[in-house]
Amino acid sequence: MEIRVRRKQGKFLIDAGFEGAESGVTALYGPSGAGKTSIVNMAAGLLRPDAGRIAVNGFCLFDSDRRIDLPPEKRRVGYVFQDGRLLPHLSVRANLTYGMNRIPVLRRFVKLDSVVDLLGIGHLLHRRPANLSGGEKQRVAIGRALLTSPAMLLMDEPLASLDAERKAEVMPFITGLVSEFTLPVLYVTHSMDEILNLAARMVIMGEGKVLASGNIEDLFSRGDLQGHFTRDERGAVISTKMENPKDMFGLSHLSFSGRILKVPHISAGPGTRVRVRIPARHVAIALEAPVGTSFQNIFPGRVLEIQDQGTAFVDVHLDIGCPLWARITRQSCRELNLSPGTPVFALVKTVAVSLGAQAIPEV
Amino acid sequence: MDFFRLTAVELEALRLSLWVSAWAVAAGLPFGILTAWVLARLSFPGKSLLDGLVHLPLVLPPVVTGYVLLLILGRNGIIGALLYQYLGVVFAFNWKGAALAAAVMSFPLLVRAVRLSLEGVDRGLEAAARTLGAGPVRVFFTVTLPLVVPGIIAGIILAFARSLGEFGATITFVSNIRGKTQTLPLALYTLTQIPGGETGAMRLCVLSVLISMAALVCSEILARRFAARMKG
Numbered sequence: 001m002e003i004r005v006r007r008k009q010g011k012f013l014i015d016a017g018f019e020g021a022e023s024g025v026t027a028l029y030g031p032s033g034a035g036k037t038s039i040v041n042m043a044a045g046l047l048r049p050d051a052g053r054i055a056v057n058g059f060c061l062f063d064s065d066r067r068i069d070l071p072p073e074k075r076r077v078g079y080v081f082q083d084g085r086l087l088p089h090l091s092v093r094a095n096l097t098y099g100m101n102r103i104p105v106l107r108r109f110v111k112l113d114s115v116v117d118l119l120g121i122g123h124l125l126h127r128r129p130a131n132l133s134g135g136e137k138q139r140v141a142i143g144r145a146l147l148t149s150p151a152m153l154l155m156d157e158p159l160a161s162l163d164a165e166r167k168a169e170v171m172p173f174i175t176g177l178v179s180e181f182t183l184p185v186l187y188v189t190h191s192m193d194e195i196l197n198l199a200a201r202m203v204i205m206g207e208g209k210v211l212a213s214g215n216i217e218d219l220f221s222r223g224d225l226q227g228h229f230t231r232d233e234r235g236a237v238i239s240t241k242m243e244n245p246k247d248m249f250g251l252s253h254l255s256f257s258g259r260i261l262k263v264p265h266i267s268a269g270p271g272t273r274v275r276v277r278i279p280a281r282h283v284a285i286a287l288e289a290p291v292g293t294s295f296q297n298i299f300p301g302r303v304l305e306i307q308d309q310g311t312a313f314v315d316v317h318l319d320i321g322c323p324l325w326a327r328i329t330r331q332s333c334r335e336l337n338l339s340p341g342t343p344v345f346a347l348v349k350t351v352a353v354s355l356g357a358q359a360i361p362e363v
Numbered sequence: 364m365d366f367f368r369l370t371a372v373e374l375e376a377l378r379l380s381l382w383v384s385a386w387a388v389a390a391g392l393p394f395g396i397l398t399a400w401v402l403a404r405l406s407f408p409g410k411s412l413l414d415g416l417v418h419l420p421l422v423l424p425p426v427v428t429g430y431v432l433l434l435i436l437g438r439n440g441i442i443g444a445l446l447y448q449y450l451g452v453v454f455a456f457n458w459k460g461a462a463l464a465a466a467v468m469s470f471p472l473l474v475r476a477v478r479l480s481l482e483g484v485d486r487g488l489e490a491a492a493r494t495l496g497a498g499p500v501r502v503f504f505t506v507t508l509p510l511v512v513p514g515i516i517a518g519i520i521l522a523f524a525r526s527l528g529e530f531g532a533t534i535t536f537v538s539n540i541r542g543k544t545q546t547l548p549l550a551l552y553t554l555t556q557i558p559g560g561e562t563g564a565m566r567l568c569v570l571s572v573l574i575s576m577a578a579l580v581c582s583e584i585l586a587r588r589f590a591a592r593m594k595g
Contacts, residue, residue, distance in 0.1 A: 046490050072493035085491040088593055089509045098505075099495030130594050148496055 001026065001152060001184045005042050005052035005062075014038055014049075014208040020201060022057055023182040027195040027216075030205035030228075036188045037082075039205075040154045043186060044079045045072035056152040056184060073102070078145030080155040084137040086129035092140050093125040099148035108149045110181065115143045118180060119173050135166035139173055146177060153185040159194060174198060192233045196277050204228050216275075221323035223305055226315060234315060235279035236324045242272045251296070257321030261348070262296045280315050283326035284347040287336055297348035299324070303338050318346050366566065373563055375542050376550035377570060383458055383546055384526035387465035388519055391473055395518060396508075398470075399477035420532075421471040429535025432464060436536075460537035461544045465526035472525055473518040480514020481507070512589055520582035524575055547571055 001020035006013075014035040020026035028036045041047035043054055045061065048069065054062040061075050062068060078099075086095050096112065116122050119139040129137060138158055145153060158174070159167045175198060178185060189195060195202060195216065203213040204225060212225050219225055220237040229235075240254035240261060247253060251262045254274055261276065268274055290298065301320030308314050314333045318324040324346055328336075338344070369377065402414055420428050436443040436454045446452045454460035484507055492502045508515075530548040537544040539553065551567040554560035 044494050046493070071498070072490070073496045073498050075494075076496075077494060079491070079494040081487065081491060083487070085485075085487050087488060087492065087506060089506075098492070098497070102496030128592075128594065144495065148494075 001057070001186065002053065002055045003039065003043060003186075005039065005049035005054065007038065007042065007047070007049045007052075009038070012208060016205065016208065016210045017052075018203045018210050018213040020184055020186055020203070022184055024201070025178055025185040025187050025199040027199035027202040028186060028188045028205060029190060029195060029202055030211075031190065033207075034205040035208040036205055037156055040079070040156050040186060040188055043152070044077050044154055045070060045075050059151060076148070076151040078148050078150035078153045080138070080141050080145045080153070080158045082157045082160055084129075084134075084141045084161075086132075086137055086140055086144070088129050090128075091125070092121065092127050092129065092132070095129065095140060096125075096144050096147055099144060103149050108147075110146050110149045112147060114180075115146050118176055119143045133166070134162050135169045138162065138166075138170050142170075142173065142177065146181070150183065153183050154188075155185060156188045157190075158187075159191070160189075171197060192229070192277070196237065196275055220277075223307065223317050226307065226325065232279065232281065234325060234327070235277055235281075235283075236322070238276050238278065238322055238324075240274050240276055242266075242268050242270050242274055245270060259299055259321055278324060278348055280325035280327040282349050283318075283324060284349075285316060285318075285326050285328055285332070285336065285338070286345045286347060287342075289345055290347065293347070295347045295349060299346045299348070301344060301346055303340055303342045303344055305340055306333065306338060318344065320346050324348075366562065369566065369570075370563060372541060372545075372550060373567060373570075376545055376547050376567070379458060379461075379542070379545065380527055380547040381574075383461045383465055384523050386458075386462040387469060387526040387529075388473075388522045390462065391466040391470055391522060392515075392519065395470060395473035395522070396477055396511075396515065399474045399481055400503075400507075402474070403478045403481040417474050418471045420468050425468060425529070425531025426535050428467060429464060429532035432460075432467065432532065432536045436460070436463065454537070456537050456540060457543055461529075461533050461546060462526075464532040464536045465529040468529050468532050469522035469525035473522040476518030476521055477511060477514045480511040480517070483514075484510045513586055516582055516585045516589070520578050524578055527571065527574060 001022065003020065004017035006015045012035070016035065016039055028039065030036055038047055042049050043061070049062065049064065051064040052062065053060070053064070060068050061070050087098065090098065096115070100108065100112065116125070119142060121136065121139050121143060124132060124136055124140065129140070132140065142158065159170055162170065171194070178198060187198060199216060201214065202216050202219055204211045204219065206228065211228060212219055212222070217237050217239050220235070226234050238256050240256040242252065243255045243260065244253040245268060246265050250265050252264070252266050254261045254263060254276060263276070266274065299320040301318045301324065304317040304319050306314055306316050312329055313327050314330050316326045316328060316333070316338060318326060326346060398417055402410070434440055436446070438444065438447060438453060438455050443454060454463055488510070489502050489506055492506045497505065528548060529546070530552070533544065533546060534549060539545055539549045545553070547567055547570065551564050554564040554567065
């Protein structure tokens, strides 16, 4: 997926270019007002760029130089809106088949039955959108977009309007569809959880520009990007492999760079790739290997750099075979006399490991 | 109970009125929806002029509207002469003229109701339908139009009631000819002008009230059904 667009909206200039994965989820991340939804609307053909080029798997949707501008209905792009936008006068079934019926039978690679099964919406088919719950509406909206057998799926914060419980209800369906159908998905969100669960690649946007794009693990290991994440989201994302799903204490052992990370039991078979996020605020630093401690995960490493947040805290960038971030008080930093190159031990609280994907597909 | 027995004149007037009003609404509806859509969705130079033109019959004295129709569409009118010459269509002094007068007079009410409803339609739904592969025309017929059904029903009832009551433009444009252009209000007016016509006038008066009430009840039932369908 290739997106390079320029558009002036009043004083706001969107000038963004990035390459998304040809299959799997590319997350579009950034604060509100960064122009994420505008980019997605341009990809869908609902908003016209002043200049640029949009192409999916070699199929050109927009090219200002070649004067190509396909209307939305010709783009073969499925769009899941933040607010669902189910057609209120049609039943759930009619909503699902509205787009499907426009596609010649031979070009359909998504079947109604399989989508209904995948999203668990069989019992809703005869209902009207007005009396569906928020989570049900979003599942139907996802199914409706999928059933157009699209070349690309656009999802604009599909979970943002849902409460935590409904989010948890819909998330597995999105994970499921990503592994079931090999589609490029452009996924707008400002939730780190969703990114870690779903995305392989990520585009960080700010004020209409692309600040960085690439693999999630790479982006999180870059010191210069930490400032774009909110305080609580700062941290490292580490790609690990399941070694032992359940030891005698009920912990799972994950390996990375020759180290073992112990986390509360996760149900994934040995050899599965598991992505783990370790927020900076859950990592402590010691100068010597601590003895008699409750910390299960202690990794030797060294300090790479120290980022002053201008508050009582500093974020310390560590190398433990892979990048790790620790947030400690400014006072501790002074007392430990930390500076780039200092050998240290990183203490990761077992319970502090926040799990992203249960099992993400090989990318 | 002689009071409830309609005379031949009154029966003719009733039939003609329903016929003329039905035609006025049926013929005006497609144009009304189109005009409402143009006014609600497009912006172009001269839009306020079109808006004013559509609303003109609402503010002009009906007699003026009828006279203008006579000038334009009468047998010797600018367009009327051409229509007669090439299509053999005549509006002057027949029910078609009465229907046309009613259609013109009720047009602003029709357009207003549909336009209001159109402006309430979530454009996001239309955009969603576009991304689902429907072209603009299909989106109009499968999304926009079904969603403005309440406005269309309201417009039809308003226009129908207005057509039933149409007097000034009709009598000016097509005159008051029994069995041809003498609708209910015209018949009622005639009855009030002749000695001994009071009973007939009263009957027509009651009849008019009944028809109007029936139309209102119909629209209410239809609107409720529609609302129920959207929820069910």
